[in-house]
Amino acid sequence: MSDLESFSGFDGNEAxxxxxxxxxxxxxxxxxxxxxxxxxxxxxxxxxxxxxIKILLKFIQSGQNRxxxxxxxxxxxxxxxxxxxxxxxxxxxxxxxxxxGLKLLPEPDDLAKHAAxxxxxxxxxxxxxxxxxxxxxxxxxxxxxxxxxxxIAIDAWVQEIFKRASENPxxxxxxxxDQEGNIKLTIIQLxxxxxxDFMENQSQPAEYDRxxDFMEVxxxxxxxxxxxxxxxxxxxxxx
Numbered sequence: 001m002s003d004l005e006s007f008s009g010f011d012g013n014e015a016x017x018x019x020x021x022x023x024x025x026x027x028x029x030x031x032x033x034x035x036x037x038x039x040x041x042x043x044x045x046x047x048x049x050x051x052x053i054k055i056l057l058k059f060i061q062s063g064q065n066r067x068x069x070x071x072x073x074x075x076x077x078x079x080x081x082x083x084x085x086x087x088x089x090x091x092x093x094x095x096x097x098x099x100x101g102l103k104l105l106p107e108p109d110d111l112a113k114h115a116a117x118x119x120x121x122x123x124x125x126x127x128x129x130x131x132x133x134x135x136x137x138x139x140x141x142x143x144x145x146x147x148x149x150x151x152i153a154i155d156a157w158v159q160e161i162f163k164r165a166s167e168n169p170x171x172x173x174x175x176x177x178d179q180e181g182n183i184k185l186t187i188i189q190l191x192x193x194x195x196x197d198f199m200e201n202q203s204q205p206a207e208y209d210r211x212x213d214f215m216e217v218x219x220x221x222x223x224x225x226x227x228x229x230x231x232x233x234x235x236x237x238x239x
Contacts, residue, residue, distance in 0.1 A: 052082035055099050059089075065197075068092075071190040078184070080175045087164040088187065091157040092194035092201075102160055104153040111149050150204055154195075161191075162222045169226040176223065183219050191215045 056076070060069050068089060075085050090096050090104070097104060165172045178184050192212045199206050 049082055052086050052100075055086055055096060056082055059093070059096065064093075065193075068190065068193055071186050071193070074186045075184075075190065078175050078186075079171075080187075081164070081168055081171055083164040083167060084161070084172055084176070085190075087157075087161045088191045089194045090160060091153070092197040102156075104156045106149055106152050111152070146204065147202075150199075150202055153198070158218050158222075161218075162225065165222055165226055166229060169229045173223065173226055173230060183216070183223055188212065188216055188219060191219065 056072060060072060063069065072085055072089070076082070086096060086100060090100065090102055096102075176184055176187055189212075192208065192215045195211050195215060196206070196208060199211070
């Protein structure tokens with residue numbers, strides 16, 4: 001007989017079990033607390049999403065870049081989360097970075113620390129030559145070694161995109177993948193346009209095709225991590 005039956009008296013031949021009743025109450029209390037926590041989390045997430053939508057709407061109303069605005073509108077129509085869209089465009093717009101508390105380009109002191117760490121790494125590897133190791137941004141976007149501050153900013157941006165996407169991986173995958181199983185072209189185009197604008201603002205122009213190839217690789221990596229997250233969550237639920 002279950003605790004619920006002993007508490008409810010479904011079986012008239014069984015005596016009332018106070019201990020079972022107390023265990024039942026504790027489980028109900030725990031379930032109620034968990035439900036309230038979930039609801040509070042959902043309300044907090046909705047509030048955050050509403051704030052990010054306001055940022056996007058304000059940006060759309062500004063009419064700054066018609067190509068970018070058109071792509072944003074398409075993604076909103078596809079129900080892509082606002083946080084993910086904001087992250088995609090953040091690299092090109094400092095005012096959006098300020099609104100979401102994101103700092104991409106390092107301050108001079110931080111840049112000096114990064115440069116010192118790179119130099120120390122080179123010395124540990126047994127050479128006195130300055131660091132010339134090619135990275136993915138170098139390879140795809142420039143064909144040469146990019147300034148360290150640019151690579152730091154791009155890395156921070158990609159991390160922000162993944163952070164926003166991982167807040168709701170199910171929805172990102174559902175809305176960001178097309179019927180053929182590929183990342184939607186609008187997502188790749190939007191991120192590429194914004195990266196292009198950032199590079200031009202930093203006097204580091206690059207060919208559009210190079211930037212697009214880089215963003216496609218980065219986004220594929222992000223979506224692969226999201227897919228793994230979703231699969232792990234399903235395994236934990238026993239699905």
